[in-house]
Amino acid sequence: MSRNWAGNLTYRAAEIVRPSTVDEVRKVVAGADSVRALGTRHSFSDLADCPGGTLVELAGLPPVVEVDSSAARARVSGGLDYARLSRELDRAGFALPTLASLPHINVAGACATASHGSGVANPVLSESVAALELVTADGDLARLDRADPDFAGAVVALGALGVVTALELDLVPGFEVAQRVYLGLPLEVLDEHFAELVSCAHSVCLFTDWAGSALTQVWVQQRVGDPEPSAVGRDWFTAVEADRRRHPVDRLDPADCTEQGGVPGRWFERLPHFRADGRPSSGDELQSEYMIDIADAPAALRAVDAVRAEVRPALQVCEVRTVAPDGLWLSPCYGRASASVHFTWDPEPTAALAAVAAVERALEPFDPRPHWAKTTTSTPEAVAARYERVDDFADLVRRYDPEGRFANDFTRRHPGLSP
Numbered sequence: 001m002s003r004n005w006a007g008n009l010t011y012r013a014a015e016i017v018r019p020s021t022v023d024e025v026r027k028v029v030a031g032a033d034s035v036r037a038l039g040t041r042h043s044f045s046d047l048a049d050c051p052g053g054t055l056v057e058l059a060g061l062p063p064v065v066e067v068d069s070s071a072a073r074a075r076v077s078g079g080l081d082y083a084r085l086s087r088e089l090d091r092a093g094f095a096l097p098t099l100a101s102l103p104h105i106n107v108a109g110a111c112a113t114a115s116h117g118s119g120v121a122n123p124v125l126s127e128s129v130a131a132l133e134l135v136t137a138d139g140d141l142a143r144l145d146r147a148d149p150d151f152a153g154a155v156v157a158l159g160a161l162g163v164v165t166a167l168e169l170d171l172v173p174g175f176e177v178a179q180r181v182y183l184g185l186p187l188e189v190l191d192e193h194f195a196e197l198v199s200c201a202h203s204v205c206l207f208t209d210w211a212g213s214a215l216t217q218v219w220v221q222q223r224v225g226d227p228e229p230s231a232v233g234r235d236w237f238t239a240v241e242a243d244r245r246r247h248p249v250d251r252l253d254p255a256d257c258t259e260q261g262g263v264p265g266r267w268f269e270r271l272p273h274f275r276a277d278g279r280p281s282s283g284d285e286l287q288s289e290y291m292i293d294i295a296d297a298p299a300a301l302r303a304v305d306a307v308r309a310e311v312r313p314a315l316q317v318c319e320v321r322t323v324a325p326d327g328l329w330l331s332p333c334y335g336r337a338s339a340s341v342h343f344t345w346d347p348e349p350t351a352a353l354a355a356v357a358a359v360e361r362a363l364e365p366f367d368p369r370p371h372w373a374k375t376t377t378s379t380p381e382a383v384a385a386r387y388e389r390v391d392d393f394a395d396l397v398r399r400y401d402p403e404g405r406f407a408n409d410f411t412r413r414h415p416g417l418s419p
C-alpha cells in the first residue's frame with residue numbers, strides 16, 4: 001500500500017516506477033495509457049494520484065544542480081527537494097527569495113501546485129521558474145521558457161501537461177536571516193494594522209488557535225542588514241518576544257523548528273518553519289488553505305473569527321501569510337496580491353470537513369482560491385470559476401495531451417484541467 005505523506009490517501013495507481021534516466025521517463029510515458037508524475041507526496045488532495053495507471057517518481061534521476069553564476073540561474077533536475085537544492089545553491093553563493101514552511105518537498109511538485117512561503121514581495125515558488133524541461137504525452141522532451149506563449153500556463157500545471165524532468169530557476173544572491181517569534185498580539189490590531197504588520201520584514205507569518213483574543217505567535221523573518229522590522233516598537237505592536245523556541249502548534253516540540261531568537265543564519269535554515277532534519281508540522285494532520293485579496297484580509301479574518309466555534313474543535317493551528325501577485329494562469333495568486341489563510345486540522349476527516357465547510361462559508365464573499373494540494377469542500381466548478389485563464393489552460397491541455405494520458409479523477413472533475 002502506498003500512501004501520501006499525511007496518510008489520508010492511498011494511491012490507486014497500478015504501479016509506481018522510479019526511472020534513473022530521462023530517456024527511461026520518456027519510455028515510461030510513451031508506453032503508458034495513464035501516467036502522472038509523483039513528487040514527495042505532500043499533497044492532501046488526490047491531485048497526484050493515477051488510478052489504474054503509472055506514477056513516475058523522479059527521485060532516481062541524477063541530482064543535478066548546474067549554477068550559471070553570470071546569469072544567476074540554476075538548472076535543477078526534477079527529482080530534487082528544496083533541502084538539497086538550497087544547500088547546493090548556498091554553496092555557490094546564491095539563494096531563492098522564499099521557501100515554503102518545509103524544505104522536504106520536491107521542487108517540481110511544489111512548483112506544479114504554486115506552493116508558497118510568505119512576504120508581501122515574495123511570490124509563489126513557481127515564479128522563480130525561468131524554463132521547464134517536460135516529457136510530453138508522446139514521450140518527447142520539450143523545453144519551454146518565458147519567451148514561449150504557453151509558459152505562463154505550463155509552470156503551475158498540476159502535472160496535467162507532462163512530467164517535468166528539469167527546471168531552470170532564477171536566483172538571488174545568498175543572504176542571512178534573523179527570525180524572531182512574538183506572542184500575544186491582539187487580533188483587533190489586524191483590523192487597522194494588517195498591512196503594516198505583514199510588510200514590516202522580508203517575511204511575516206501570523207498564527208492563531210482561535211481560542212482567545214490574540215494571535216498566538218507572529219514569526220518575523222528579517223534579512224540581516226535590513227532595517228529593524230518597522231512594526232516592532234510601535235504603540236500598537238504590544239506582542240512580546242518569546243523567551244524560548246516555539247512550534248506553531250504550541251504544545252509540540254520546537255526542536256523541529258528553525259532557529260529563532262534573532263540568531264542570524266543562512267536563508268535556507270531560517271525561511272522554512274521546519275528544519276530539514278526535523279519532522280515538519282505536526283505530522284498527524286490534514287490541511288486546507290485559501291488565497292484571498294490581501295486588501296480583504298482583515299474582513300476575512302473577522303469572518304473566520306465569527307465561526308470560530310465551528311473551527312476550533314478540529315483545529316491544530318491557523319496561519320496567515322502573504323504572497324505577491326503573479327501571472328501564472330493556475331496560480332491561486334494570479335493577478336492578485338494575496339493573503340493566504342491556512343488551517344492545520346486534526347486528522348479526523350468528519351470533524352475536519354465540517355470545519356473546512358464552515359471556513360469556506362465564511363470566506364465565500366472574498367473569492368477564495370483553495371490551494372490545489374489541500375483539502376476543500378468547494379465544488380470543482382466553483383474552484384475553476386475563480387480562474388480567469390482556465391479556458392486558456394483547457395486549450396493548452398487539449399494541445400499537449402489530446403488523449404488525456406495525464407488526466408486523473410482530480411483533473412477530470414475540474415472544468416478545464418483535462419481534455
Ligand SMILES: Cc1cc2nc3c(=O)[nH]c(=O)nc-3n(C[C@H](O)[C@H](O)[C@H](O)COP(=O)(O)OP(=O)(O)OC[C@H]3O[C@@H](n4cnc5c(N)ncnc54)[C@H](O)[C@@H]3O)c2cc1C
Binds near residue numbers: 058100
Ligand atoms: C507538512 C506540509 C507543509 C506544507 N507547507 C506548505 C507551504 O508552506 N506552502 C504551500 O504552498 N504548500 C505547502 N504544503 C503543500 C505542498 O507544498 C504541496 O502539496 C506540494 O505540491 C508538494 O509537493 P510534492 O512534490 O510533495 O507534491 P505531490 O503531492 O507528490 O504532487 C503534487 C502535484 O505535483 C505534480 N508533480 C509532481 N512532480 C512533478 C513533475 N516532476 N512534473 C510534473 N508534475 C509534477 C503531481 O502530478 C501532482 O499533481 C505543505 C504540505 C505539507 C504536507
